[in-house]
Amino acid sequence: MVFWKRFFNPDSTSSPSLGPTGAEEFPTDDSDKGRIFFTTDRDIDLYELEELCDAVGWARRPIRKVKKAVECSFLVVTMWEVRGNRRRLVGFARATSDHAFNATVWDVVIHPSLQSKGLGKALMQYIIRKLRHYDISNITLFADPQVVDFYRRLGFVLDPEGIKGMFWYPD
Numbered sequence: 001m002v003f004w005k006r007f008f009n010p011d012s013t014s015s016p017s018l019g020p021t022g023a024e025e026f027p028t029d030d031s032d033k034g035r036i037f038f039t040t041d042r043d044i045d046l047y048e049l050e051e052l053c054d055a056v057g058w059a060r061r062p063i064r065k066v067k068k069a070v071e072c073s074f075l076v077v078t079m080w081e082v083r084g085n086r087r088r089l090v091g092f093a094r095a096t097s098d099h100a101f102n103a104t105v106w107d108v109v110i111h112p113s114l115q116s117k118g119l120g121k122a123l124m125q126y127i128i129r130k131l132r133h134y135d136i137s138n139i140t141l142f143a144d145p146q147v148v149d150f151y152r153r154l155g156f157v158l159d160p161e162g163i164k165g166m167f168w169y170p171d
């Protein structure tokens with residue numbers, strides 16, 4: 001919360017302090033949309049996250065499990081739209097990892113009102129850049145059929161070297 005308290009301090013005439021989590025502003029051409037920031041700060045209102053997931057039509061998940069998933073993730077990235085003194089969660093992604101070689105990206109979501117504006121691409125580039133900073137070289141994800149082309153344009157490939165994923169589900 002320190003980031004947002006500093007950001008909204010009306011006495012500050014300089015740029016907001018971006019804090020230790022490395023919040024970064026995404027440049028936008030549309031000043032009516034406000035300013036967009038990425039951060040790795042995990043101080044997230046889980047109900048706001050579930051509202052974001054609802055907005056894109058995802059099934060509801062138990063908040064206790066969402067909380068655990070966020071806490072146990074290697075990396076969590078949130079995207080915020082800031083207008084005046086109000087902020088709104090408009091994007092989210094997280095990654096799990098073995099902390100050495102591999103990471104899997106999960107739960108990539110952009111609010112429908114901001115889709116097709118380059119924010120999904122920017123969110124993915126941001127999370128990939130962060131994972132590469134930790135020397136993670138194998139980044140995987142699971143994609144629904146309607147978004148496979150989106151991830152292909154970002155450099156992801158289907159079944160590299162003929163590897164086939166396998167899954168186990170309880171009966």
